[in-house]
Amino acid sequence: MTCALKGHEDFPSPSVCIENQYCKQVIYSHARICALKGSSVSFHSSYSPYYSSNSVTSFWFSPGRSAQWRNPSLPEDLQHDSRYMDRVYVTQTRQKFTLTINNLVENDSAEYRFIFKTGLFSWGSDLHGTTLTVTDLQVEVTRTSTNQEPEYAELKCHSRCTPSGYPYYRWFRNGQDIRHNKSTYEVLINTTDKISCSVSSFKDHRAPDVYAPVSTSVSVDPSDDIVEGKPVFLKCSSDANPPANYTWYKKTKTSALQPHRKDSEFYLNPIQASDSGEYFCVAKNQLGESRSGNLDIDVKYSPKRADVSLSHAEIVEGDSVNLTCSSDGNPAPFYRWYKDNQMMLQGQGGVYQFTSVKSEDSGTYCCEVGNICGRINSSTVLINVEYSPRLPSVSVSPAGDVAAGSSVNLTCSSDANPAATYTWYTEHSTSPAANGQTFTIVDIRGEHGGNYYCQARNSRGHHNSTLHLIVVSSSVSSAVVGSIMFLLLIGLVLSAFIIFRKKKAVRQIRQTREGPGDNEAKILGNLSRHLESSSTAGLGNSAAQDDVCYASVLFSKNQEEPLYSNFVPAEPKTSKNKEEDVEYSAVMIKNTPCKKSYDASEESSELYSTVCKVNRL
Template sequence: MSTRSGNITAAVILILLTGVQAQHSVTLSSQSLCAVTGSAVKISCKYTTANSSRVREREWYQLQSSDGEERVLSKDPQYSARVSVRTEQNDCDLTVWDVRLRDSGVYNFRFRTSSSDWISASSGVNLTVTELQVDVDRETAGQRKVKLTCSSTCSFGNNLFYYWFRNGQYTASHEASVVLDSTHSSDEGSYSCRVSDSWHRSPAVCISANSNQKSCWSVTYSPKAICALIGSSVDIRSYYTFPDNQVTKSVWFIKEQAGAEPVDVREDEEYQGRVQYGQSFQNDCSMRITHLRERDAQTYRFRFYTDGGEYTGEPGVTLSVTDLKVTVSDTDSGGKKLSCNSTCTLPNYHTYIWYKNGQPVSDQSLNSTGLYLYVSAVGADRYSCAVAYEKLRSPAVYSPRNTSVVIIPSGEKVEGDSVTLSCISDANPPVLIYSWFNQRAAADAPLTTGQNYTITNISSQHSGLYYCTAHNQLGQQSSTPTRLNVLLADYTAVKYAAFGVTVVLLLIFITICLCMRRRAAASSSRSEEDSRNVTFTEYASVPVYDQVSDLAMTSDPTKTAASDDRDEVQYSSIQFTRSHAQEVPLYSTVHRSGALKQEEEVEYSTVKLSKPRAVQ
């Protein structure tokens, strides 16, 4: 019984899921497309959801026939800036610009909702990319009259126009075939063609009576001027023609010195690891530069070498590198129109994405026509734009914020001074108008306009609260009121006088302290000097005599010389020691008053007379 009920429940769930799945669908307009290199391909697409279920995720992907691997276009750098998807209502049209040979494959669209897994078309669209070529009619080959035909493996409709180029310059013919006179100088040269929905030209064919003539050498740049975003990648292309020779080398370069070969861009330190050469078809040499910088804005030229000579294409391709910027304008309804702009014209196949406070603007609230975004009011929100797949976002625009008042100079203000009030605000676009007000109890009084408000010869009546208001195209903001205090002149004079007296008294006190300190230091220095003049070493129980006659001695130890014969006598290290043996006392021209005890011995050393006298 339980097994039967379980089977019934599973069957009911399966039926419900099948019903939901059946209501989800993707419809593609065709099963196969053919395009020539450089053209734009559009794949029409519609999808439906069950019960208006909310779509969580959607994407286009390519299934390579060679390896069977899926490549999500929005995540593949090979499709960077070349893919756009229509997102209005249930549309999912895919447009691929500037298709290349490697773009060939099967393309499909899928989405999933909160209640379903991925839903896709039963089979995708098989895209085949081919090249144009110029065919020489075999019946006219080698003849005076030569017929050339622009063709490809794709079958073109009757609504296409053909464009012929001689030596890189456009000629007037719009037909698929042209007839030329190979012997006429006006018809000699290299010929290539393109169709109206592609910028790529076919490889050139040389028409000349002498295949080595210079008229068959050429380099054509398409386009000659390119605008790209900082941080993005850019492809610079050249088409070259030459007589029947073998190409041995080709280079892109910026600088060329007289008498020296040009430096390959790939070998320049500024471009290390950022330059790649590619060849989409015969006689094509494209160069890709990644992670563009402002200093990459240069003129690039192409040179190729053959076993019959070399040729440089002039004047080259001019590359401009820019960033995105949002500009603001008013609408008739009172709202704001935001435009995503750049300093140069970007290719028209770019898809623009708008952001509000750092988050992509949802489809429900988006009222945009690519370059523009319409909003009723900005308020405190921040808006920016970016180019799809490049992830390069413009600086955000917003109304004024962090508005404040700064008083210059700072500190107390006294009657008669001058003061400047400066209004500071962060805004993008920049502030257009600054307005000043004096806050009062009854009503705020408007003062003036301008970022700075200066008051000369201020008085106490100027004391009060001041604030400013900053206005830009998106809104306005007022600062917090700032108080200006103006002091009376009399009060300031008394305050400065009191301060001056205090400073004088402090200086007198410091001077007295310094004098007392110097006297104490001088007294201490003299005491130390006196104590170093004579040093006595005292042993235990040894009498010390601290008075020694400094009179000059005669030959008789008991007599002294006259006062006028007195010389300077210096003594040092006088030491008395006790001796147990009875010895005769030793005297050295020194008189010691009083008798010496027998047990004492007196020893003198280093006695110097400045002027020794002869014995009389």
């Protein structure tokens, strides 16, 4: 029979046999035993009553290894367990069975039981056996004097359990035995020292060294390009015992960052462009601290803004002008320039330069910036190139010579920015004749004739047009035209009068002559008919030849004045009664059309005619 405290059933009391009862039992030498890591441990059991029969089967097993058994309800010999192979030995002396485990490891911490079987019963598998605890020595920093100089630390050599039979300790500084045998040790803090301890009998089984943090470093995940919006982990690691605590800093130590979840990691999710910078961490324990190197976090992001600016507001033709596009992308963005939505050449560093700006450079400009993460367009900016007026042009309506009394419009045009104002001048006059783009002259007179020009002016300069001549048709010209028409009318009247007189003369000749007079009358009749047809032809063409005049001319034989003419003499006929003092001729005079102006050197008295000489019958 055995007993245990409630809640501590794993640690029962030794079993006892009730008085006057026959008991079969297994007795263990230790209920619990503590052993150092790397050492060896032995514990034994015995059973009663003693059976010497060869039918007895006995072995050690560990219930914690039941998962490795072929049948979890059937214990298996520990010597056949692969984890204990070549480290477990069992010895027997009559009823005493001793289990020895060498080179202990922490996983050997477990409960171990002994079982024996006969042909009649099995005993020990359900009873608690010996619980083994494998421990490693630890150096604990129990106290530090951080408020005084120099700083001291109190160290204690201890373990999870106290191995029996080890009353003394040994201390080591940087591997050297300092010959201190107490479980505690006060030491001057030196961040380069490493201190350890052991029990006196096992100086080779030392506790792990304690020391201040060393080899502190930082790392980042992902290790390649860090893009805005993605999660990023910063990790700080160091070699320290006791384990270090970590604090993260960005650029300066005054801006501490709170660690996220684990004290060795700093979590940025999602990372922003503003998170770019240099990071480092500080690892610290009771024996000192260590600072890592700087970790440069360069967050890649697409351009968030694109601003275009002009080097100056007012732009005059010929100025040097710079268009500047600024952006904040990472990596540094490229730049493309557009004018009126048409792509231009790329600028250097976001600057597009006009060495000497021209009027045709006026327009709406914008830039496009981009990098591997994205691109964006800027707002537009207007370039308005101002320039002085170009050479003005003048148009006249109506075109050509202007008749007196009519009106004329003179219009001046010039390319200018800002728009030009116009002033009209006459040649050799400094006083303006009119203002405005159009100059209208109403009821034009002769004094309005002459050269005119306009002046286009704006804030950037002025320019004069070329001279433009206005010719006014005067009243003298109209009188000349009227006189010509009057003379034509007089010519027609004279022609009719002459024809009438000739007819009358022919009738008188017929009346005064006989015989030969008949022939003469015939000739005169023919002449009369010829003159009539000529006069009729002249009247019919008067519209086309206003200056043509027809006449009958009577030549006297005794005429001594020279006459320039082209004539064709008629065939002479003999007659007994010749009358040489009278000749009848038909003369046709063709004048050239009247002109508005003629050469004074021309002889107006010259007449070109055809003379037909009629011989007397």
